[in-house]
Amino acid sequence: MHSLPIPTFQPRLKVLSREQALAIHTAALEILEKTGIKMEHEGARAMLVDAGARPFEGDWIRIPAYMAEEALKTAPRQIALYDQNGKKAMALADENFYFGTGSDTTFTLDLESGERRQCVLADTGRFARLIDGLDNMSFAMSMSNPQDVPKIEFIYVYAFAEMVKNTNKPIVFIADRRQDMAKIHEIACLVAGGEEALRRKPFLLNYSEAISPLRFPAHVVDRLIFCAEKEIPICLPSGSNAGGGAPVTLAGAMALGIAENLMGLIIHQMTRKGAPFLFGPNVSVLDMKSTVVSYGCPEWSLTQAALADMRDEIYGLPIWSFAGATDSKAVDAQAGAEAMLSIVTAMLSRCNLIHDVGYLEYGNTSSLEMVTIADELIAAALHLTKGIPVNDETLALEALDRVKGAGSRGIFLTDDHTFDHFQEALFLPELMDRSRYDAWMAEGGKDLYRRANDKARELLASHRLDPEMAPELAKEIDQLLGKL
Amino acid sequence: MDFTALSETIIKGNMDGAVKETQKALDAGSDPQQILDQGLIAAMDVVGEKFSQGTMFVPQMLRSAKTMQACVALLKPQFQAGTVSSKGKIIMGTVKGDLHDIGKNLVAMMLEGAGFTIVDLGVDVAPEAFVKAVADEAPQILGMSALLSTTMPSMKATIEALKQAGHRDKVKIMIGGAPVTSQFAKEIGADRYAPDAGSAVSEAKGVLAAG
Numbered sequence: 195m196h197s198l199p200i201p202t203f204q205p206r207l208k209v210l211s212r213e214q215a216l217a218i219h220t221a222a223l224e225i226l227e228k229t230g231i232k233m234e235h236e237g238a239r240a241m242l243v244d245a246g247a248r249p250f251e252g253d254w255i256r257i258p259a260y261m262a263e264e265a266l267k268t269a270p271r272q273i274a275l276y277d278q279n280g281k282k283a284m285a286l287a288d289e290n291f292y293f294g295t296g297s298d299t300t301f302t303l304d305l306e307s308g309e310r311r312q313c314v315l316a317d318t319g320r321f322a323r324l325i326d327g328l329d330n331m332s333f334a335m336s337m338s339n340p341q342d343v344p345k346i347e348f349i350y351v352y353a354f355a356e357m358v359k360n361t362n363k364p365i366v367f368i369a370d371r372r373q374d375m376a377k378i379h380e381i382a383c384l385v386a387g388g389e390e391a392l393r394r395k396p397f398l399l400n401y402s403e404a405i406s407p408l409r410f411p412a413h414v415v416d417r418l419i420f421c422a423e424k425e426i427p428i429c430l431p432s433g434s435n436a437g438g439g440a441p442v443t444l445a446g447a448m449a450l451g452i453a454e455n456l457m458g459l460i461i462h463q464m465t466r467k468g469a470p471f472l473f474g475p476n477v478s479v480l481d482m483k484s485t486v487v488s489y490g491c492p493e494w495s496l497t498q499a500a501l502a503d504m505r506d507e508i509y510g511l512p513i514w515s516f517a518g519a520t521d522s523k524a525v526d527a528q529a530g531a532e533a534m535l536s537i538v539t540a541m542l543s544r545c546n547l548i549h550d551v552g553y554l555e556y557g558n559t560s561s562l563e564m565v566t567i568a569d570e571l572i573a574a575a576l577h578l579t580k581g582i583p584v585n586d587e588t589l590a591l592e593a594l595d596r597v598k599g600a601g602s603r604g605i606f607l608t609d610d611h612t613f614d615h616f617q618e619a620l621f622l623p624e625l626m627d628r629s630r631y632d633a634w635m636a637e638g639g640k641d642l643y644r645r646a647n648d649k650a651r652e653l654l655a656s657h658r659l660d661p662e663m664a665p666e667l668a669k670e671i672d673q674l675l676g677k678l
Numbered sequence: 679m680d681f682t683a684l685s686e687t688i689i690k691g692n693m694d695g696a697v698k699e700t701q702k703a704l705d706a707g708s709d710p711q712q713i714l715d716q717g718l719i720a721a722m723d724v725v726g727e728k729f730s731q732g733t734m735f736v737p738q739m740l741r742s743a744k745t746m747q748a749c750v751a752l753l754k755p756q757f758q759a760g761t762v763s764s765k766g767k768i769i770m771g772t773v774k775g776d777l778h779d780i781g782k783n784l785v786a787m788m789l790e791g792a793g794f795t796i797v798d799l800g801v802d803v804a805p806e807a808f809v810k811a812v813a814d815e816a817p818q819i820l821g822m823s824a825l826l827s828t829t830m831p832s833m834k835a836t837i838e839a840l841k842q843a844g845h846r847d848k849v850k851i852m853i854g855g856a857p858v859t860s861q862f863a864k865e866i867g868a869d870r871y872a873p874d875a876g877s878a879v880s881e882a883k884g885v886l887a888a889g
Contacts, residue, residue, distance in 0.1 A: 300827075346830070347828055347831075349827055370826070409777070438780055442737075482737060483732060483735060484874060485874060485875060486874075
């Protein structure tokens with residue numbers, strides 16, 4: 195007599211019913227059909243009007259729902275990102291999740307002095323290299339707005355080049371306009387070995403933003419069209435933050451953000467059917483005292499969990515999300531608490547591409563220590579998310595018999611079952627300190643921030659890329675930068 | 679004349695009540711400048727204080743500012759042309775190349791609530807447009823905003839354009855926006871840096887107090 199193994203239930207967070215998901219989707223379609231979008235890109239506007247959109251009041255257009263439904267049909271349900279060695283690294287689809295850093299911080303916490311200072315290009319490199327060396331981080335973003343670039347109008351090109359040189363993992367990049375994006379694409383082609391190779395195995399994804407409410411500036415649409423043409427994966431949230439660019443109530447903020455995302459998707463799929471588009475608005479909240487967009491609030495975790503539900507119920511497209519960030523100015527208890535809340539919930543709701551790990555100060559300051567800590571928080575969350583396998587081996591009745599048989603000296607710690615299983619059965623922390631007090635004091639009584647600082651320094655000093663960039667390629671990239 | 683009831687309606691953001699109280703004060707023969715100073719602006723000072731103490735939130739403060747504006751609209755016809763005294767005039771805009779205006783609009787509303795007269799030039803404002811507005815409007819302060827690091831150089835370009843046109847010394851320049859820092863403000867020769875809307879108000883007050 196055989197019986198099937200018992201499948202392991204893996205904990206899953208759901209926050210929307212099917213009715214709620216459909217109602218938000220319907221509201222988003224109504225926004226497109228009735229309220230309309232301010233489409234400031236002439237070419238895109240003409241293309242949309244040709245296809246059935248109705249122009250009104252200058253550059254505004256109203257978009258019939260079927261155009262959104264068509265775009266949803268042609269967009270691919272999986273986006274595969276490769277590493278720079280051409281190996282598949284991220285299969286963005288279904289319930290797969292990948293964590294990485296964020297972009298554009300003005301400041302960083304100095305690894306030596308601990309002081310908050312303005313970012314330089316070397317920081318961009320350091321963050322990319324740290325990401326390369328951390329097991330639970332899947333992709334790199336700049337974590338900086340380096341102030342020491344030779345030409346500010348090409349800041350994103352320098353940042354991209356610095357990342358390419360310091361990690362082999364996939365890169366999520368920012369660009370300002372078509373011109374600098376084309377330069378970034380050129381560098382990526384150099385790395386991948388040509389445009390066709392890059393198209394087949396993209397190692398990069400662009401993050402662009404429309405402006406909530408309802409506004410599509412021409413240069414943003416330029417980037418969207420460029421990415422569609424070149425099949426560079428792109429996401430296009432709009433900053434539909436509750437109480438700022440969008441209604442303060444989360445359902446309304448989501449509906450607006452989704453409407454704007456669908457607008458981007460329509461242009462994208464009309465430009466090139468089947469080009470990869472990562473779905474999802476960023477819906478955080480505007481803090482009602484400071485008016486900052488919060489990165490530690492529970493609401494953002496809630497809206498992206500809701501979006502994951504909408505993905506499952508309606509869209510089927512992989513989604514863009516955030517976690518592991520904080521509004522705190524220091525790597526402190528607030529930072530840890532806020533980062534863990536978003537990491538656990540992003541994982542439990544099966545968000546796909548999860549960025550902003552390691553942000554302090556609502557995304558204004560980056561911290562190598564925070565990234566290092568979050569890497570371990572992700573490992574802990576993963577352990578939780580894997581659930582409890584139940585079978586003869588894990589029920590361990592035989593081990594119990596052995597321990598019972600050993601009499602008064604019986605303890606599981608000495609049993610073979612423990613030796614065989616403890617490494618996968620238990621989460622074995624590295625940074626989270628469980629040592630006895632005296633041992634902790636003997637090691638210098640260091641808090642988590644100091645221990646993370648030690649680990650980040652060690653990794654940056656010892657980690658080597660596999661392989662490091664070939665000198666000829668680095669030279670080609672530098673020549674391209676020199677001609678900007 | 680006691681303006682306590684009027685002030686309270688402003689602080690609560692009770693628009694209908696505030697307009698009624700303003701009308702009542704006018705009907706009773708109060709001086710419009712007194713209503714403005716002791717009723718409306720005094721109330722907004724309390725609002726500002728409550729906000730900085732954390733007992734009031736931004737939407738409540740903005741409602742108070744809107745309520746105050748409704749009362750000012752009622753007072754305006756009562757002033758002889760040019761006799762209404764505001765705290766000062768501020769020209770504002772998001773710099774060339776930048777289309778983001780949520781932050782700038784918020785700053786404008788808060789400054790208006792604090793009693794300043796605002797001339798809002800909108801977004802993507804070219805240096806020449808700032809120069810022309812300074813020449814035409816003779817403001818005490820010019821406020822510039824940028825959200826993108828790629829548009830921050832437009833702030834410097836605007837200050838250069840003001841120098842070229844010979845207007846730099848006539849106006850104090852205040853800048854802000856997510857990527858903007860106090861160090862950057864110093865580097866480009868701006869007079870003031872405000873990291874958020876609340877501090878924009880106190881910086882603006884500081885400029886005028888300094889004369």
